[in-house]
Amino acid sequence: MKHSLAWILVLAGGCQTVGPDYVVPEVELPAQHRADMPASSAQAEEPAMDLNQWWAGFDDPVLNELIARSLRQNHDLRSALGRMHELQARYQVSDAAAGPRAEANAQYQRLGISENTDFGLFPGQSRETDEFSIGLGFAWEIDLWGRLARSIEAAEADWGASVEAFWAVQVSLTGQLAETYLHLRELQNRLRIAEDNVAVLEQSVQTARVRFEAGLVQELDLLRAQTDLESARAALPELERAAWDTSAQIALLVGEQPGRLDALLAPQEGTSGETETEESPLRSAAIPTPIGRWDAPIPADLVRRRPDIRQAERALAAQTARVGVATAELYPSLNLTGSLGYLAADLHNLLEEPSMTHVLAPALSLPLFSGGGLRQNIAVQEAGVEQALVTYEATILRALHEVDQAAVGIRFESQRLASLERAVTQATTSLERSRTLYREGLSDIDAVLDARRALFSLQDQAAQAQAAHSRAYVSLFRSLGGGWPMPPATN
Numbered sequence: 001m002k003h004s005l006a007w008i009l010v011l012a013g014g015c016q017t018v019g020p021d022y023v024v025p026e027v028e029l030p031a032q033h034r035a036d037m038p039a040s041s042a043q044a045e046e047p048a049m050d051l052n053q054w055w056a057g058f059d060d061p062v063l064n065e066l067i068a069r070s071l072r073q074n075h076d077l078r079s080a081l082g083r084m085h086e087l088q089a090r091y092q093v094s095d096a097a098a099g100p101r102a103e104a105n106a107q108y109q110r111l112g113i114s115e116n117t118d119f120g121l122f123p124g125q126s127r128e129t130d131e132f133s134i135g136l137g138f139a140w141e142i143d144l145w146g147r148l149a150r151s152i153e154a155a156e157a158d159w160g161a162s163v164e165a166f167w168a169v170q171v172s173l174t175g176q177l178a179e180t181y182l183h184l185r186e187l188q189n190r191l192r193i194a195e196d197n198v199a200v201l202e203q204s205v206q207t208a209r210v211r212f213e214a215g216l217v218q219e220l221d222l223l224r225a226q227t228d229l230e231s232a233r234a235a236l237p238e239l240e241r242a243a244w245d246t247s248a249q250i251a252l253l254v255g256e257q258p259g260r261l262d263a264l265l266a267p268q269e270g271t272s273g274e275t276e277t278e279e280s281p282l283r284s285a286a287i288p289t290p291i292g293r294w295d296a297p298i299p300a301d302l303v304r305r306r307p308d309i310r311q312a313e314r315a316l317a318a319q320t321a322r323v324g325v326a327t328a329e330l331y332p333s334l335n336l337t338g339s340l341g342y343l344a345a346d347l348h349n350l351l352e353e354p355s356m357t358h359v360l361a362p363a364l365s366l367p368l369f370s371g372g373g374l375r376q377n378i379a380v381q382e383a384g385v386e387q388a389l390v391t392y393e394a395t396i397l398r399a400l401h402e403v404d405q406a407a408v409g410i411r412f413e414s415q416r417l418a419s420l421e422r423a424v425t426q427a428t429t430s431l432e433r434s435r436t437l438y439r440e441g442l443s444d445i446d447a448v449l450d451a452r453r454a455l456f457s458l459q460d461q462a463a464q465a466q467a468a469h470s471r472a473y474v475s476l477f478r479s480l481g482g483g484w485p486m487p488p489a490t491n
Helices: 002-013 051-058 061-073 075-097 147-213 219-254 299-305 307-328 373-439 445-479
Strands: 101-112 128-142 333-344 356-365
Touching: 051 061, 051 147, 051 445, 061 075, 061 147, 061 219, 075 147, 147 219, 147 307, 147 445, 219 445, 299 307, 299 373, 307 373, 373 445
Parallel strands: none
Antiparallel strands: 101 128, 128 333, 333 356
């Protein structure tokens, strides 16, 4: 038995791992992003924004609270966490399978021997006998060709991919929640602008009625003012319904039941601008924008920054290891089983040396014929590597395009917002002059109503543009891989 164990140890020490060794593929990346990153509004000496928690840069307590709750309660994130725990356990199972297994056993049986056989009972043999046994059994697959090692390697990479998938869900969740929240603030702001428009048109109708009853204008002026008023009122339910649906979507992302966040999401008085008056026709929108200095990572850092790229790389590593698992199936396998224990007819002498038993049963198997199935399985796994590599490269390419589009979007939305703000100022002046001419009888009400419609349309567009400008920043931060606590160094 000692010689057998020695040979087994020699074989175990001479194991060779077959299959390709994984190397992170090199991908050619530009030195800089094609689109210019938006300039920061903060001073250079101020601390940079933390891309890991980019939403804090919007300086909005409600947004911070929503994201904090979603990171605790969102069901997609919790499901991804459960998947990560599952693959961690699978990795530990694979790791344990590579080592020896042992079990303890104890048994008692009473045997009754038949007398009606060719041999019958031996002289002096009792027909009823007892048998006691106790011992240890063990089994061990000697990993001659690295099949188990490659299985562990694949399981570990799968576990790593699930970790990155969890962070990818968090990046997507924080970005989607911030965009939805900004959309809600946009709708609330547009609703307030529309309500102010209705209030002003009600005043216009009252003015037209007074002037008509005084005989200063025709009834047509009153009818036109009433038509514009009802048209403006008709826009309110649509905006209210959209705000209602958006708040429900936020609650779903946060993991709350409908209505639980209504108080938190209510329009914030004192931050949304003053009610429109003749002196202040332009309202300030309650839509947060990012503040603080921040530094955009270069494309080379993007590969390390974005968890979806890291996930694709880990999936490629796992698939490469599976090629080694399939390759090892072509070679002989060695399994060692055995037992060591005691066997006796009487319990009182069970543990004595003469009762000791042992079994050592090494088994060597070599695949001879499989109809080409083993080699085709290798081809299947190699094709999987090709697909995983393409996915990895495509993920990097998509990330570069997303960063480029987000940066360009900020620039164009900034230009659009600036133009709309100037147009609102000009439309406000035009409305005031039209009102003055109408009061002095030098113009009909059509000029006032046209100017009012133009101002309301521009205010509504400006509110949408401001929200789109803020959402463009969210898209940029998400495309840069922000929103998760990336470690300072990675393997």
